[in-house]
Amino acid sequence: xxxxxxxxxxxxxxxxxxxxxxxxxxxxxxxxxxxxxxxxxxxxxxxxxxxxxxxxxxxxxxxxxxxxxxxxxxxxxxxxxxxxxxxxxxxxxxxxxxxxxxxxxxxxxxxxxxxxxxxxxxxxxxxxxxxxxxxxxxxxxxxxxxxxxxxxxxxxxxxxxxxxxxxxxxxxxxxxxxxxxxxxxxxxxxxxxxxxxxxxxxxxxxxxxxxxxxxxxxxxxxxxxxxxxxxxxxxxxxxxxxxxxxxxxxxxxxxxxxxxxxxxxxxxxxxxxxxxxxxxxxxxxxxxxxxxxxxxxxx
Numbered sequence: 001x002x003x004x005x006x007x008x009x010x011x012x013x014x015x016x017x018x019x020x021x022x023x024x025x026x027x028x029x030x031x032x033x034x035x036x037x038x039x040x041x042x043x044x045x046x047x048x049x050x051x052x053x054x055x056x057x058x059x060x061x062x063x064x065x066x067x068x069x070x071x072x073x074x075x076x077x078x079x080x081x082x083x084x085x086x087x088x089x090x091x092x093x094x095x096x097x098x099x100x101x102x103x104x105x106x107x108x109x110x111x112x113x114x115x116x117x118x119x120x121x122x123x124x125x126x127x128x129x130x131x132x133x134x135x136x137x138x139x140x141x142x143x144x145x146x147x148x149x150x151x152x153x154x155x156x157x158x159x160x161x162x163x164x165x166x167x168x169x170x171x172x173x174x175x176x177x178x179x180x181x182x183x184x185x186x187x188x189x190x191x192x193x194x195x196x197x198x199x200x201x202x203x204x205x206x207x208x209x210x211x212x213x214x215x216x217x218x219x220x221x222x223x224x225x226x227x228x229x230x231x232x233x234x235x236x237x238x239x240x241x242x243x244x245x246x247x248x249x250x251x252x253x254x255x256x257x258x259x260x261x262x263x264x265x266x267x268x269x270x271x272x273x274x275x276x277x278x279x280x281x282x283x284x285x286x287x288x289x290x291x292x293x294x295x296x297x298x299x
Contacts, residue, residue, distance in 0.1 A: 118157015
């Protein structure tokens, strides 16, 4: 190992580093800086003591913060003449409009309206927060915060509006069939559909029974109306025949009565005629007229 490599190892460097980075070798004192090509006003300073990891992180964070502040100040200065407020509002409404279009294409008009309203509210909130920030921070925030508010407010408001609509109407949300609330709404609608179908079927059966009952009742009434003249004619004919029969029976009874009376009179007359003859034959009105001797009484 050469003396240069030993010196590099003592300096904490790779012994072969000077072959790759001549400036590192010059800082380690391994080569003459004058032999290196010039790179402007850079001066070669020998390496100091090594920093710890925490110091390096702190140094990096400080440097990054300075750069960020410088960048923000530069951006604020550059944006001084730019209407960042209007640009922020316009850019912030991009996400709500896109979300509303997506919701409308998915068949969720309530979600589309909610995306527009929620996105607009988020944009307005971001613009209000940006106005409260001073200097260049406010300028940058006025261009960034409305867009962030729109991107956050649009999906949240769309989901909230669809959830409220689903709870209010009971109709499931399209495109979100995997969610539990949507499945419950679908199950409820299926139950209501089954109940409606059952009611419709029972209503159909009941109406059919009512119609049949009314039909049979009306038909019986119409049959009775048609049959009344026939029945009346039949009853009149029966009445006429009954009256004729009664007249015939009356005549027969009267005739029989006359015959009975005549027979009774004839029997009585014949009986009386025989009695007169018998009386005449048996009676002797002169049988008591006989001569009788006078009776003499002596006192």
